Amino acid sequence: MKKLLYVLLLASFLMLLTACGGSDDTASGEDEGSGSTLEQLQEDGSVTIGFANEAPYAYEEDGELKGASVDIAKAVFAELGIDEMDSQLSEWGQLIPGVQAGQFDVITAGMAINPDRCENAAFSEPTMQYGEGLIVEAGNPLGIESYEDIANNPDVTVVVMEGATEIEFLKSEGVSEDQIQTAPDIPATFSAVQSGRANVTTGTEMTVKMALESADTDALEFVESFEQPDIEGVPSYGGAAFSLENTELRDAYNEKLAELKEDGTISELLEENGFNGETNFVPVDAVTTEALCSGEA
Template sequence: MKKLLAVAVVCFSLVLLAACGSGSEEGSGSGSDGGESKLAKLKESGTVTVGFANEEPYAYQENGELKGAAVDIAQAAFKEMGIENVKSKLADFSQLIPGLNAGKFDVITAGMAINPDRCKNADFAEPSMMYGEGLVVQKGNPMDLHSYKDIAEKGASVSIMQGATEIEYVQKMGVKESQIQTAADIPATFSAVASGRADATTGTEMTVKMALESSGNDKLMFVEDFKQPEIEGIPSYGAAAFHKDADELRKAYNEALAKLKENGTVKELLEKNGFSAENNSVPEDITAEGVCSGEQY
């Protein structure tokens, strides 16, 4: 009986030690795995896996090569951290955060807009770009659409990429759920408008404008005088996103990103991808925490 009691005491002590050990910094918020942090593992392997949605000019694949402003900025930041190789994985935009949380990616580099809802499921790095919205309609703009309010008041239908913030934006401007269609990607939204299944499509300004230019679709037009909606979330601030247990990795990324902002690299990479260094650079006082809390927009 005494032997059994002694064994029980030893086992109970081991359980307590294990429980106490789980409260260490490596086991809480640093993306740890068996005592080694996510950051340490990535530095050791020299490779980071990024999730992206095929959305030019933020992140897209061309001839097997991952390109785009968000990609270039992330690559530069990881290189600053000593991680040279980037392994890319394509996913539908709506599946990026679920894929991140399922461990399919180490980071999302899709120019994803920070918003309070997304902040509940992922931790964003500091923003690296700023952008507005754009509208594409059939050539000649038969319904005379120039704003989200026009879509609402004229009962127009709009096709929007699944998981995009524009779904929430148009609803805030009065567009009914029955007017909204969703599609897997930008080409699919263009197809809906060109075929007459939808009257318009919307997305971030640079995305829809450049996608339309490269598509060669003469049935569609970009609405040059589109009126930006005056609602929370616009302009949007794009940033890389990390798993909520990868604090150490995200903080190291932020430190590297801050250096790239300070030495002008971020502005150079924005311009390289068709953005404006003046209009698309993030103001110094805007932070991921401020946008997540809804205090900054």
């Protein structure tokens, strides 16, 4: 009886060892087969891009995704062996949550790199730099030529795209929160000024200037005499952004981005999209994302 019990226990132990060994092999096989995000994208030949309609950075025209940020991303991913871009339109304020949730592999919208955003997304090295601009009612009846002018007149209301860096820029120049409205996109900010719900709107210089050209209206004007604020964050440095868990893809992107900066491709793409290939260009290591994220630049 004892001998039979011993045999049964030994058999059970051997079966348990076999089962454990099989599980380890299976897990190992899954790990080997899963690969990195970069490898998966290269295998698929496609990357999912999140963008917001904000010309000339990223925008949709006749069903096609265009813009400087888009063209730069296309060039970089092509160097990585990824030729197709699955573009997905999103509201500006949902871009970072979207890349965090895995809805996008990358977001590309000329988004300014700053410490707060760096806590929630892994930014590439800067792809461009840019200043700010103002749009007012035609004739500029209130004489607004700076953020300080807005701050000094409590009756002035400014409307800004939701989630844009200009909100904090305005506050740092003394504009009170009750003077600031938000809207989901640039066309909505223009509508607010045209309807009289706001007196002025602000955004990056190229964005508001090109948006005004597209709007083709005599009711608004771009303030040519605008005084750039002397504050941290101006000029802004824009880049692509990835999930914080996807730094390998970000690092691979940065490597190819640097090569395309050095051979003149990035400067050419900026010029093709209405930017200045010199003043809007950021040379390799001139300003780094590490410095921008730490607030040192």
